[in-house]
Amino acid sequence: PRDYIFSVVEKLREVTGLGLSRGENIMGETANADSYVEVSGILKAHAVNLIKMANDLRLMNLLGEIRLPQLQAGSSIMPGKVNPVLAEAAIQTGIKVIANDGIVTETAARxxxxxxxxxxxxxxxxxxxLELLINIDGLLTQHVLGITANKERCDEYFNASPMIITALLPAIGYEKATQLITEFSSGSEINMRRFLTEKLGKKLIDEIFSPFRLTALGYKDKK
Structure with a gap:
């Protein structure tokens, strides 16, 4: 009955508490499953970002820049070794969701x-x-809250990297920066920040390399 078509949606809203709505073309919704493909595509995009984020956490933990919370006593081979098991679980979850998206796409087309x-x-x-992502998102959120930074290691990596000179380009220009990089590469100094401090002065280096300046949205134009 026509009345059923309209009343069933209202009843489902009442029972589920969800903001459900009736499809504009009922025949189209019956014949096609593209709405599910769209939802699965959104979940796939979420899974891709999840994999990227979890992989970054694994890498930063491996490099010693951060410390992930310890969830197990050690690996099965090396006692005391802390494996990033939750990050790895998140990556596997993402891979499974991507695979499921292929199933949704194929079945919708059939x-x-x-x-x-x-x-x-x-x-x-x-x-x-949906279930996998809901579960892993909750677990990973709690896991991330327990991450601590290894300030000493981060400072060590930052100060040693020749690429930090990029932040100085607005102040000294490209040609000067190239000259300094060449001089640094041919010398015996291994700490780029110390080298730049000797060449340009502590005041400028501390100002440019302050966390606020490095994370700001662009830089002020001298003009």
Missing amino acids: GTLQINEFLPLLAQALLES
């Missing part, structure tokens, strides 16, 4: 006229992706 015989597999893949 429909026949006004029916899709593969909706059960599509639903299983989509619901699994």
